[in-house]
Amino acid sequence: MKLAPQSVPYRALQKVSGFVVVAFFVANSNDWGLPAAAAAGGAILIAALAYETAYYRRFDYELTADTLDISSGVISRREREIPYRRIQNVDVSQSVIQRAIGIAAVDLETAGGSSTEGSIRFVKPAEATRLRREVQRRKSGSSAGEASATEGSADGADRDAVGPAEEELFAISPGELALVGALSFDGRLIGLLVFLSSGSVPVLSGFIPEASATALTATAIVAVGGLFLVSWILGAGVAFSNYYGFRLSRAGDELRYERGLFRRYSGSIPTEKVQTLTVSDNPAKRVLGYASLSIETAGYAPGQSGDGGSQAAVPIATTDRVYRLAHEVESFGTPTFSRPPKRIRWRYVFRYVIAVAVLVGVAFAVDWFVTPDLPWYGPAVLLLAVPPAAHLKWKHRGYWLGDDHLLTRNGFWSRTVTVVPYYRIQTVIDSRTIFQRRWNVATIVADTAGSSSFSGTSAAAVDFELDEAIELREALQERLQSALTTQRNRRDRFEWFEGDVDEAVEAGPDDDADGVDVADAEEAAGAGRAGAGNDADTGDDDAATARDAGIPDADRDAERGDTQSGDSSDSGSDADSDPVDAEDEPAIPDDGVVRPDFSTTDRDYSEPAERIDTGEYAVDRFPSDADVAHQRGGRNGEADEGTSDEETGEERTSDEETGEERTSDGGTSNQESAEDPAESDGGSAGDEK
Amino acid sequence: MTAQSLHPRIRIVWILRAVIVAAVFSLPFAGGFYIGRLPMWAPFAAGGVVLALGVVHAVLKYRRWSYEIREDALYLDRGVVTQVRTTVPLVRIQHVDSRRGPVERGVGLASCVVYTAGSRGADVRIPGLTPDGASDLREELKRLAIRADGEDAV
Known part of the structure; x- marks a missing residue:
């Protein structure tokens, strides 16, 4: 099968677009700039077109009985076979321009590897849908026995056209979409600006020594307020366009999602490849009774997560709806979390006191070197917040051993509940820092092949009594083994x-x-x-x-x-x-x-x-x-x-x-x-x- | 199999590493001395302190390190400042390497790296093995991993 012909000019223009910026500067440099830039641009465009034509001619993919074969490459050629069984998820995305000219990008992920294993750029949208369906159909066809269960006794041609019926699990409502926008606050901009300004504050105040402290403070407050507003609007806009029309449905043994206003994303995740579920919320969402859910597979390699890793994340929904959906995917029971020992709150108290002390120290240093009028002991007020903070931190930690799942909970400001099926545990890590040893506590991490380690949401039971931690570690180990045995039996049965x-x-x-x-x-x-x-x-x-x-x-x-x-x-x-x-x-x-x-x-x-x-x-x-x-x-x-x-x-x-x-x-x-x-x-x- | 400790010569590798770290650490101090801002003894003192810490760390690390192949898991216990105990179920082993770096070759040692699909403990390195020991361990883990039937190692 070939790519869509429109992909040739599109890819060529995509390649050249980086050059435009350079060309712009060249064109403005002197009298000869414009023609020179135009000539160079034309030459590069032609070269790019030629290359992309060759790429188009060389690129070929084929759906065989049990692999997807992709052969590609102009200068160095590559033949790749991806067994259907190993495909973790299939993602289809279309940006605005791609939609205008009628092409879509298909990405097939397998576990591991640092990049997308199968990247088909670009095909017609209909072909993308067909590919996705076909991969799913053949995959379930190749896992013995299951095909007949999900697809009845229809023959090949029939199944091709129909596919399993879709059952809608979740569709975002306009109210929820508005909430997503309102609640997604892009902190990165603030972080960046704070980082930049932290260096420049002393410099600036050096320039305006005569300005009074109040004027400075007022400007700072206005600036910070503006900054928050801008970040908020940006975050809201991005979230709105990302999650516009979000829909999650179940078709046979896979989950399908669709979303996006400008850039359309759609794709499928086989339920059997789901590694972990993460339910997260923050104080605002908790008060309003909302939460978000993300579904992780091993498909997205760590660090690769372009827009937050899991693409089938439910941005926001009422808490019970989220849990209902989570139960649809992984049926864990009703969790009752056990918390770390109460004495551990003292550990957090010490930690926060030290943090406050450091802040006061910094303030004092700034005061000493720059403006001797500011009340440097101001941050000490934060000490008042230390006991409640420690309590809250303790309160929101916990773990629960379910029948088939381990649930862990961490964090107050951004609380995440991670659901790990025992069957998905990769390694169990028990770590004790030098400070934890003083308190006789340990952290148990159940590592999975999910991609979440970067965002720090791998399932961790933090600061539990040594005995309890060791017990938990052993229990996880045992339950993994018994889950494996169960799985093996079930599998063998399918075979027989x-x-x-x-x-x-x-x-x-x-x-x-x-x-x-x-x-x-x-x-x-x-x-x-x-x-x-x-x-x-x-x-x-x-x-x-x-x-x-x-x-x-x-x-x-x-x-x-x-x-x-x-x-x-x-x-x-x-x-x-x-x-x-x-x-x-x-x-x-x-x-x-x-x-x-x-x-x-x-x-x-x-x-x-x-x-x-x-x-x-x-x-x-x-x-x-x-x-x-x-x-x-x-x-x-x-x-x-x-x-x-x-x-x-x-x-x-x-x-x-x-x-x-x-x-x-x-x-x-x-x-x-x-x-x-x-x-x-x-x-x-x-x-x- | 009872808990195994590492080959004593691994301390040489770690101490060498500490020497390098100490040397790198003392470079800025040496620079400071060169431009005349620091006394002669500063780089030596800085390097010496780091080296002493490194050597103590290496010795403690050696004492602490142990690994054990249990019935259905590989169990590692290590770490000086943060003690880490890792359980790698044999089913989850993706592949096993035995490897020898230049320094390891110099002291006649090898190490064995066990890979899983996990995101955090994705590769677990067991250093300080004899070359034969490393390939034996690799073979043993391979055998056990096959026996454990990692149908779906993910």
Whole structure:
């Protein structure tokens, strides 16, 4: 697929625009300036156009079965494949000019990496929407089993057009939009000016020594007031244009957002990729009963956050609405926060007293060197505010361990409640500064792959008693492990039961208990095949999976081959592996569910596995016993005979483990299994994310 | 596996680093002496104080540092001024490097860096290993990470 042709002049002009400023100065410099600037500008414009034409011709993207392939580059060429499964979010944005000429920028984010992994600039808006939908559809198609659940049994063409129904979760009301504007105060300008003026105050007062202190103060107050007003108007304008028409909806297993007045943003976030939720408010919002919510994924690398990282942030809504929305995304219960020990308030008191003392010191120094009339002890009044401040700081700290989530709360002026599912915890950090050790407290941070560490909102339980902190650390660790186990079980189930997931989950456990006999399993396979509408997809994916993981499961592959060839007439998709043994076709049980055979093999893992050469990639003729969906008894013996292998037995065994676990999740290749020769085509962009 | 401490020679690396820091720190004082504003002993005193602090820090750091591979996590305990205990679940390991900087090569040491997808503790470095120890640790962590099945390491 090609870019939109309009992107050529647009990109060229974009490149040249930086030159315009230079040209302006050149043009004004002397008599020859204008023609010189025009000539140079023309030359550069032509060069840019030529380059962009080449870029346009070279740029090509394609949606394959399980990757998005982008090949680009004029001078150095790059081919990039992004597996759909690894895509964290898809963002589409259009500035005013882009909207006028009908183009849109598409950004695909995967976890990690310092920049956007897939950046397609620019395509037509319709194509952008199609890309987004298509990526989502193929992604859910490639995570086994889920496609049928979300999209019913519609065939490929149908799904393409319709997609899952959208359910609106949140739409900003005009009142809320006005509030967003009113409450977003851009402090950066003030910070900058304060920073600049802090250096210039002594200088200025040196210039106007005769001005009275009152006049100075009055000017300062007016200046500060004006500054606040300007910042406020700026902040309001930016927020208004950013969040105009904000809408968040759920479609299948992804969240979609849309917003923006001048620059339109839209995009999607798969719910399964959500890392943390952050609910934040400030005293003003708390009084009015409002809060804001941001949804973080691992897609945005730290520091990359152009406009505040998470683009699907709900700027403002009534608190209960925010919590309802948050519960939609991650269903945590009703939190009851436990606070740090009360004595820790003294720590904050000391801290603030020191801060006030420093302020007084600075004021005294200024007074000493510059204007001896000012009351330098003025800042000491702040001491009165110290006890309440310490109390408030303590009051707004806390953490809560929910069933599946850790919630932490911090900050008074900008209070953030961070929701971290245990399953998303990356590392648990317990840190104690030298001062904290004096108070016998510690801080526990649950780090996630979200992008929030820069804005300082990673989930932290600050200043808790040592015992409690250690307990919390251990608890997080344990709960992460149990969450992983749960997740793994659920995932494996998806892998095994291809047909009707719900039925399988229901019927699974009790049937498994009395063992699955051969005929049953064979029947099951057939039924699963007949029942699932997405079989061809799954089959394809499995083959790819197997290739990725380096340890394909020959037997299963063959069966999938069967499945596909049997199915291809109605699915229209072509199977890429031929049926190896047609009489191997499993029969269908009455309930239509394929069940795993839990009988262990008598294979000796110290012996190398038999491998067969399929021409394309080498496969293990004898798959490991853990994830074979429908294994027949006879196979155990036959595979033991094989000993032809390129690798040592031990190496194989460890790889086997990778293989069996990787294949079960549909395509995660682990970098560490790279010694396997079959792995050669396994790793692709963004694989380890 | 019980808690492991680092190789004693790592102190040499850290002390060398402290020497460099002290040298850099004393430069402005040396400049001050050069233009005649500071007495002769100022750069030495400044450098000496920083060096002493650096050496004490290095020794304490060495005493404090320990790591341990537990059943399902890598556990690190370190830090002098701020004590940090990091738990890296084996499932979350993205990849593992063993690396040897020039100074480390000089004293015959190596280190091992464990990467996760996290934003804060994204890479955890275990210094002060013997070269063999570093590659053994890397292999061990790799094995454990594979066994732990990091399907979705994010």
